Amino acid sequence: MKLIYSGFDGLDVTFKGYLPKAAIDVLERGKEGAIELKQNQPVDIGDFHGFVGPAGLRDGGYSFIVDTGELGFKWFFSKSQRKNNWGIRVSCRSATLATYGFDGTVARMYAELDAIGATVFEEAISRVDFAVDWRLPEGFRLDPDCFAMHGTSKLRGHKEIGGESWRRRRCTGLTIGMMPGRQICIYDKRAEIVEKRKEHWWKIWGIDRNELKASGDQIFRVEIRAGKEHLRKQFGIKSWSDLRAKLGDVFKIALTRICYKTRRWEDHENTSRIPDNDLWVGVRERIENDLFEWSSGATPGVVKQVMAKQQKQIISAMMVGLSANLAVLSRVSPDKLSGLPQMVFDMIFDNVEGDRKAKEFRAKMRKVQRKYEFYDDDGVIYDESTIGACGAENCGGTASPVLQ
Template identity: 35%
Template sequence: MKLIYQGFDGLDVTFQGILPKEILAQLAEARDQAQEAKKPVMCSLGPHGLLVEVAEMGGVGGFRYRFSTGEDGEVWFVSHSDNAKGWGIRVSVRSASFLVRTFDEVWERLYDTLGKLGAWGVSDQRLGLVAKIARADYCFDFFTEEAFLPRAELFVAHQRTKKGEMGMNSVTRGEVVESIRVGSMPGRQVALYNKSLEILAAKKLYWNDVWGMDKRPKGQVWRVEVRLGKEELDKWDARSAADFKEKAGTMFAHALQNIRYVRRISDANRSRWPLEVFWEEALSATAGAFGPAHAALKREKLLEGLRLAKMNEYLTHISGMVTALTALKQRRLEEAELTLSEISEHLAALKREDAARMDAKFSEAERRFGLLR
């Protein structure tokens, strides 16, 4: 196996502070609209017109509102509160954000967004907000041209690892293991899974650009992922950004040393089995946890991939519907072009009969896809 990428894959942060009542009022109105429409709605928040997608529901922990800043951004959770000493704001950074930004750029973007929203708190820290990291995910991607099947029995825990920290979960398709997770959150978890299958299922083909690979490589990418929850971060006193950056590499290495994937040898004592080569390489790579001073992918390239995936999704739906409608009209498949022509005429008629409604639908779609620009 060859290491082809490493980097952060997720970050959750909680802030002690609140948003202004004007922003909360906007979120309340948008949430009501989303519930009525039974789907997320677009909203421009605050004097800076921050474009977000507001969901119908909030999140666990008393967060009334939830909104997204896009696939390469974050998901924000906000409490409807005037208590500036409460932990009223939480954010979950999407994995794609770490493809187009460094860790420091991601962190700066969080505060830029909070500033645009007028967030405030009562501490002497930036914007008066205290920030605590609640979760951090870090990954190592390995490419192999050879068949690889992970085996649960080759995961070995350090002898001092508590039994409750060694919970194991496997996902299989038939007799093929696709992923193995060891440990539990909000403590510590290590995962080994087939990233190639995941990106095909989710149509996230921009990952091939990240890896520098063909669209259909002759091989597979397997990911080793370390997940640190707030309980594990508390053990290391690494909840602040400064402490986390200082200790991150050590924490990731500690996780891979305590939950490790080994190579079977004749020794009956599994604790003496050596590390599998790719696991050893991941362990060595933790020293460079914050990686190069540049992002792995240009944002324009990522957005191009996201737009293409969405276009292909619509084309698949449209193709299926046109085929079905052609059959319903008792035509041959070769006459599908006639069906398409009738659909075009139908759209033109709708535009003539209710132009305002059609324009509103088009404007709504334009705003929704504004997050892909």
């Protein structure tokens, strides 16, 4: 059993405050465009850059949902400019927290609030998730009947288990508890990142995917989630200072109240006398250390380059699939595919030939370019004029276009 990552995996915060009228006007126009075109539209408000969607969020009265990228945030903004309104909410992505750490993520959060011109009076922590990832041997099997609550036998009798996932008679995930209270989840993280194409986690872990597959090892995550009701009612946590003073206690108590034992037990046995599984002991040890000092060691550039490579692979697969459709509809013989590349080239060339068509195509490129930036391995953003002049592949460095 080897620890490969530990750190914050989720953070939701609500702010009492409001946006200036000028920002609301820009978001309103962007939302109208998103509704008309049925896709998120780019918005620029000072140094704030994001994409506004066609819908809001009825729960909480948020009129706008704005995404600032894979290493950014999802913002929810209200139109209201009342000072006592909790009109701003933010949800942090796991990749942002893994890349920048807790303090770095919070700093970037406030930088975006300043950029959009928000007036903020106070914060309320709505949710905090912490994750610990383990590399486990091939023979590890998750057994739901080995979980126990403090002073009781099995969890099943107390309706604590919120859900189980099974694959080929093997339990791959278990959720204990419900949000917005407290949850503990343990699940096959490798299967999850493969299914959801979160390729950047291989870099964060520092593991070669093929090497892991050849070894037969598994990766399981233990994730502890504390929702608004649990934080506020059980521990009186609302502000940043409350969180820093008490969050360690929140998670330590959760791992004491719910335990994963080394074996199943008989009804007459006292579960407190059965040792905890090494997996659980290891998680508890990580929580007992300084929670806010942990980092993954993966730089922003490395993480985002992996996302870019993944995005190009998706686009390439789509182009191949569309080319097959084009071949069939153009009555190209399956035995004479050599002419297909030229057909595709001619079609693209026809759309960029001439001043008017070239201008329209450049406009489309500028719109798409807003979704990308060029980073080197250390996360340094290349100058846009340099990109336009030489292209990322010819700049002599390791720059790579990355999805925002």
